[in-house]
Amino acid sequence: xxxxxxLMVGVGGHGVILASDGMSEIGMNNGYDVKKSDSxxxxxxxxxxxxxxxxxxxxxxxxxxxxxxDFLLGFEQLEAARWASYLKPDGVAIVADVVVIPISxxxxxxxxxxxxxxxxxxxxxxxxxxxxxxxxxxxxxxNPRAVNMAMLGFLSAxxxxxxxxxxxxxxxxxxxxxxxxxxxxxxxxxxxxxEMITTKGVER
Amino acid sequence: MAEEAISDMKQLLSGNEAxxxxxxxxxxxxxxxxxxxxxxxxxxxxxxxDGVYAEWSTNEKVALEVAMGAAYGGVRxxxxxKHVGLNVAADPFFAVSTTGxxxxxxxxxxxxxxxHSSQGEQDNRHLAKFAKVPMLEPTDSQEAxxxxxWAFTISEEFDTPVLLRATTRISHCKTVVEAxxxxxxxxxxxxxxxxxxxxxxxxxNARPRRQAMEERIVKxxxxxxxxxxxxxxxxDRKLGVISSGVAYxxxxxxxxxxxxxxxxxxxxxxxNLVRRFAQEVERVIVIEELDPYxxxxxxxxxxxxxxxxxxxxxxxxxxxxxxxxxxxxxxxSEKPKPPLKSEVAPPQLPPRRPxxxxxxxxxxAEYVLRKLGFHAPDAKERQLKKDELVxxxxxxxxTLGVYPPLAALDTCACMGASIGQALGLEKAGVPNxxxxxxxxxxxxxxxxTGLVDVVYNQGNTTVIILxxxxxxxxxHQGHPGTGISATGTKTQAVVLEKLAEGIGVxxxxxxxxxxxxxxxxxxxxxxxxxxxxxxxxxxxxxxxxKPSGTPFEVDPDECAGCFxxxxxxxxxxxxxxxxxxxxxxxxxxxACGICAQICPHEAISEIxx
Numbered sequence: 140x141x142x143x144x145x146l147m148v149g150v151g152g153h154g155v156i157l158a159s160d161g162m163s164e165i166g167m168n169n170g171y172d173v174k175k176s177d178s179x180x181x182x183x184x185x186x187x188x189x190x191x192x193x194x195x196x197x198x199x200x201x202x203x204x205x206x207x208x209d210f211l212l213g214f215e216q217l218e219a220a221r222w223a224s225y226l227k228p229d230g231v232a233i234v235a236d237v238v239v240i241p242i243s244x245x246x247x248x249x250x251x252x253x254x255x256x257x258x259x260x261x262x263x264x265x266x267x268x269x270x271x272x273x274x275x276x277x278x279x280x281x282n283p284r285a286v287n288m289a290m291l292g293f294l295s296a297x298x299x300x301x302x303x304x305x306x307x308x309x310x311x312x313x314x315x316x317x318x319x320x321x322x323x324x325x326x327x328x329x330x331x332x333x334e335m336i337t338t339k340g341v342e343r
Numbered sequence: 344m345a346e347e348a349i350s351d352m353k354q355l356l357s358g359n360e361a362x363x364x365x366x367x368x369x370x371x372x373x374x375x376x377x378x379x380x381x382x383x384x385x386x387x388x389x390x391x392x393d394g395v396y397a398e399w400s401t402n403e404k405v406a407l408e409v410a411m412g413a414a415y416g417g418v419r420x421x422x423x424x425k426h427v428g429l430n431v432a433a434d435p436f437f438a439v440s441t442t443g444x445x446x447x448x449x450x451x452x453x454x455x456x457x458x459h460s461s462q463g464e465q466d467n468r469h470l471a472k473f474a475k476v477p478m479l480e481p482t483d484s485q486e487a488x489x490x491x492x493w494a495f496t497i498s499e500e501f502d503t504p505v506l507l508r509a510t511t512r513i514s515h516c517k518t519v520v521e522a523x524x525x526x527x528x529x530x531x532x533x534x535x536x537x538x539x540x541x542x543x544x545x546x547x548n549a550r551p552r553r554q555a556m557e558e559r560i561v562k563x564x565x566x567x568x569x570x571x572x573x574x575x576x577x578x579d580r581k582l583g584v585i586s587s588g589v590a591y592x593x594x595x596x597x598x599x600x601x602x603x604x605x606x607x608x609x610x611x612x613x614x615n616l617v618r619r620f621a622q623e624v625e626r627v628i629v630i631e632e633l634d635p636y637x638x639x640x641x642x643x644x645x646x647x648x649x650x651x652x653x654x655x656x657x658x659x660x661x662x663x664x665x666x667x668x669x670x671x672x673x674x675x676s677e678k679p680k681p682p683l684k685s686e687v688a689p690p691q692l693p694p695r696r697p698x699x700x701x702x703x704x705x706x707x708a709e710y711v712l713r714k715l716g717f718h719a720p721d722a723k724e725r726q727l728k729k730d731e732l733v734x735x736x737x738x739x740x741x742t743l744g745v746y747p748p749l750a751a752l753d754t755c756a757c758m759g760a761s762i763g764q765a766l767g768l769e770k771a772g773v774p775n776x777x778x779x780x781x782x783x784x785x786x787x788x789x790x791x792t793g794l795v796d797v798v799y800n801q802g803n804t805t806v807i808i809l810x811x812x813x814x815x816x817x818x819h820q821g822h823p824g825t826g827i828s829a830t831g832t833k834t835q836a837v838v839l840e841k842l843a844e845g846i847g848v849x850x851x852x853x854x855x856x857x858x859x860x861x862x863x864x865x866x867x868x869x870x871x872x873x874x875x876x877x878x879x880x881x882x883x884x885x886x887x888x889k890p891s892g893t894p895f896e897v898d899p900d901e902c903a904g905c906f907x908x909x910x911x912x913x914x915x916x917x918x919x920x921x922x923x924x925x926x927x928x929x930x931x932x933x934a935c936g937i938c939a940q941i942c943p944h945e946a947i948s949e950i951x952x
Binding site: 150160163164167172173174175176177178179184185186187198199200201202203204205206207217218220221227228240241242243244245246247249250251252256259260262263264265266 | 353354355459483512515516517518519589592593595596661662663666680681683684685687688689690691692693694695696697698699700740743909912914916917918
């Protein structure tokens with residue numbers, strides 16, 4: 140049973156908390172000790188959202204140490220770049236193709252970084268960077284809010300639990316009308332990962 | 344029903360949910376609170392449980408007085424609040440420490456180290472010692488759950504309120520909880536027994552109670568020696584680490600091999616246990632957030648101890664900070680930082696600050712205040728100069744209007760302060776006219792007495808009550824003005840305009856929050872008056888009511904690129920191709936419409952289908 144430290148970052152309204160709650164519960168249901176910590180930073184008012192999820196045999200601190208993050212799940216590109224320094228050298232960044240321009244970038248003094256610029260930041264710390272077509276997957280399953288499930292699906296490909304371990308909890312805990320689209324988005328995310336990981340470290 | 348949802352054997356609960364469930368299983372009958380981050384979810388959880396009376400009180404002082412009354416009536420009661428809330432409730436907190444209680448009374452203080460969502464940082468452990476109230480501190484949600492039964496038991500056994508102190512990372516972190524109890528089947532019947540020597544604190548009664556308080560602490564000192572949740576974890580005896588709360592978790596992870604003493608009873612501390620631990624190890628350190636509270640307690644026992652010489656006194660701790668401190672203290676050796684993998688210079692990243700929402704009813708009023716308070720922003724030169732109004736402000740979402748581009752506010756100190764501050768500035772002889780800005784919930788909390796003071800002392804302050812019909816910042820709780828109780832039932836609403844009139848304000852106005860012209864003319868008229876005035880700016884919080892307006896759009900042929908609309912700081916408006924652009928997925932359009940009102944080129948209108 141390996142320790143898993145996942146940092147999920149994004150902005151309000153993109154399901155970061157639902158994803159981290161889900162991942163925490165899945166860990167617990169599969170025998171891990173789990174702790175998770177959310178920094179909401181007035182998320183509903185445009186601030187950033189940061190959620191630490193830790194799985195392990197025995198977890199002490201509810202937050203991951205800087206430089207110890209195994210997986211950075213960026214639900215928004217700028218936020219992924221902002222938290223890059225938390226990754227450990229063999230860590231993995233999984234970033235959704237979502238852009239939310241903060242008001243501070245509106246006047247153009249510090250412009251919103253392009254994906255290439257975000258990658259420059261991430262590349263300082265890690266080699267494995269994946270930009271996920273999460274919005275496309277969400278569109279395909281007919282649930283624009285399923286971006287987070289596609290992200291979890293992609294992440295699951297790196298972890299030891301079988302897909303059913305994830306989808307069982309999803310089926311039990313999600314509102315019935317979102318179950319099918321969420322599970323589908325999760326599986327599509329996982330399938331996407333299988334394809335992309337073969338070209339390790341190269342984001343497409 | 345939610346109680347069922349969180350009563351499975353093994354579950355992930357936030358500290359706040361665990362406190363609520365622990366209190367419920369311990370048989371709490373009355374729970375009162377005023378919302379405040381990071382404490383809010385405790386009462387929210389309890390309000391969903393059957394058999395508990397739960398209320399949002401007007402403020403923390405009232406909440407504690409309600410809980411105190413219930414405990415006088417023999418039942419278990421609790422009041423929950425954020426750290427600064429206990430300042431407001433300090434008077435009843437000290438008072439009930441003096442009288443003691445019959446039913447168990449637990450006060451929960453959720454401190455916010457690092458000020459994630461607070462106007463100040465303070466260590467409320469001092470308040471336990473100050474008020475001579477026993478204090479318990481959980482290190483995770485399981486302990487938060489377990490401690491509630493202990494807290495009520497101690498309260499009843501020792502005739503004292505008990506302070507349960509959490510912090511943001513206890514309250515808001517989820518950890519695994521085995522909730523192995525059920526709600527007590529038989530609760531004490533409420534009954535009040537007359538006992539003036541205990542409950543009527545005239546000096547002749549208060550003096551003997553003062554004696555009882557000291558005797559109580561002596562008894563508690565011996566009681567906590569055997570408290571089962573204080574724990575020695577024996578490891579390498581070269582280093583002994585004393586800690587409590589979430590700092591214990593950091594200490595265990597950073598000092599993996601050391602010996603540890605986890606303290607859950609942090610006032611009074613178990614003196615003999617600490618001495619025994621200190622004797623077992625070669626060096627004693629304390630890892631704690633904020634003040635050197637435990638460190639001073641331990642040092643007071645004549646034990647050589649360090650802590651704050653390498654652990655910061657300001658802000659919250661984390662693993663990195665504790666590790667860096669340990670390296671500084673020579674307790675750990677420095678690990679080389681992995682080199683950066685790339686030499687390419689990274690770009691600067693724009694910050695993401697919280698901001699007022701699209702369709703927020705506070706924006707137009709703050710825009711007008713900025714316009715009147717400062718020279719109107721010139722389209723070319725965006726230098727804002729101060730001119731006429733001093734705008735004192737309060738605690739709530741509207742405080743975000745301090746940030747550019749609104750930059751409308753001059754003060755924000757504590758709940759309800761805006762009105763007194765405005766009067767003080769006026770009475771000091773500051774030549775500018777003063778306007779106090781306060782939210783509806785904050786006005787109920789502690790603005791009313793300030794307004795009474797303005798009327799009584801013949802000030803001419805203008806008080807603007809931004810009435811969005813909810814306590815928005817903490818997540819839309821009810822307050823006396825909303826007419827909705829904590830459990831969602833309908834109740835008597837306190838009508839702001841009638842209240843202001845009743846206080847004796849003659850110039851009371853109610854203005855539509857989205858009517859720029861009316862806002863400007865009313866504010867101008869009121870500040871010119873030589874009498875107190877109240878302007879109730881009324882409009883619903885869009886996060887609460889989710890308005891269904893038709894979104895607006897910018898006509899590219901009409902937009903001159905002056906970007907006056909950007910001065911609203913609306914998250915729906917941005918710049919694209921040198922003209923303004925409105926994000927229809929964010930814009931509430933006809934439910935707001937303030938950008939269209941200020942556009943000098945009439946380039947903004949409803950989307951035409």
